[in-house]
Structures are given as C-alpha cells and as structure tokens.
Amino acid sequence: DTGVSQNPRHKITKRGQNVTFRCDPISEHNRLYWYRQTLGQGPEFLTYFQNEAQLEKSRLLSDRFSAERPKGSFSTLEIQRTEQGDSAMYLCASRGPGQETQYFGPGTRLLVL
C-alpha cells in the first residue's frame, strides 16, 4: 500500500500529558501537510513541510504544538501539556512535486480526558 499512513489511529490521554503522532507520506512526495478537524467542521490547516523545511507554522494553534520532518520523509506532530480542547482528528496529507492534489491519511483521533 503506497498511501499516506498515520500512527496511532487513536490516542486517549490525560490532560497535561504530551502526545506525539507520526505521519508517513506517499513515497517521493516532497510536501507534507498537517490539519486538524473538530466535530462538525472542515479540516483546518496547521503547518506544512517541503522536504525537511517547515515553510509555514504560524497556523499552529499554540506554542504547545510543534512538528518536525527531520529527514524529509516521515513527520511527527507533538502536543505538549494537552488540554481537553485539543481533542480532535489530526490529519496528515502529502503532495508530490508538480502536483496539485493533496492525499490524506486516515487520521489520528485524539481524546484528552
């Protein structure tokens, strides 16, 4: 399967804990995007990478959110000191060079208790 994969698919954590999600893009896709989707809303852009460079991070929701893509392949999204309002679906998408379409992974559903 050469689609976008995300792990874990589900995460339950207690308020104040740190969580990290992983995204593996489609092979050779140089751009990787993170989005968040809350109930009843469309996905909301958070940040994106071109290869290992993070080109836009002003939309990250707070300084508790950070993302990396150290070797230009997989990416991680970390949320520190989670809050109940962080409960959402976190989506990753990737796009190949010269392409317009972003392809999404299955998402990681986070529940903060």
Place this chain on the structure above:
Amino acid sequence: DQQVKQNSPSLSVQEGRISILNCDYTNSMFDYFLWYKKYPAEGPTFLISISSIKDKNEDGRFTVFLNKSAKHLSLHIVPSQPGDSAVYFCAASANNAGNMLTFGGGTRLMVKP
C-alpha cells in the same frame, strides 16, 4: 472569516437522481479547487479537482463546475448511488500560499435507495 463556505449542511437525494453540492469562496487568490469525500473516522478521500483556468472538469459520474465571477463551484453526481452517502468537503488553495487547503464546513449527502 470563512473563506470557503458550504451553506447546505445536508442533502437528501433519491438513488439514480442527480446530487448537486454547492460551495462559495471569497478569496480571489484561490486558483485550485478540490472536492473530498469523507466517511466517519476516516481521512478525506480525493474525488475531483479543477484549476481556475477551467470551468468544468468531469470524471465518470462526477463533474465539477467553476464560476469564477460568482466565486462559486458545484459538484454534480449523476446518477447518485447509496454508496455516495458521506460528507463532502470542498477545498481551495492558492499557489502563492504553499497550496495549503482551506476547507468548507462540509455537506452530508444521503442517497436513499
């Protein structure tokens, strides 16, 4: 400020008839538009897209129409099938903004047998 809006939260259609989903946008810098289909607990699945240099794109049962002067696009599904029942999101991107996607709030389509 919602730059992409889907004003109908839900739509119910009889199997075999046409489904028309609408989307409006406000940002004139958007130059690429996409429709995604989403089932619960899954990531969005790409359906069809259109560049701003075109006014129509067709792929099988799916056709997207773009009216740039009205800043309006629509997705036509003909004939509708029960398996089309899902939430449909329209999304827009601008090449000069890293192609990050701005999504509408979604329309839930129900196709009745």
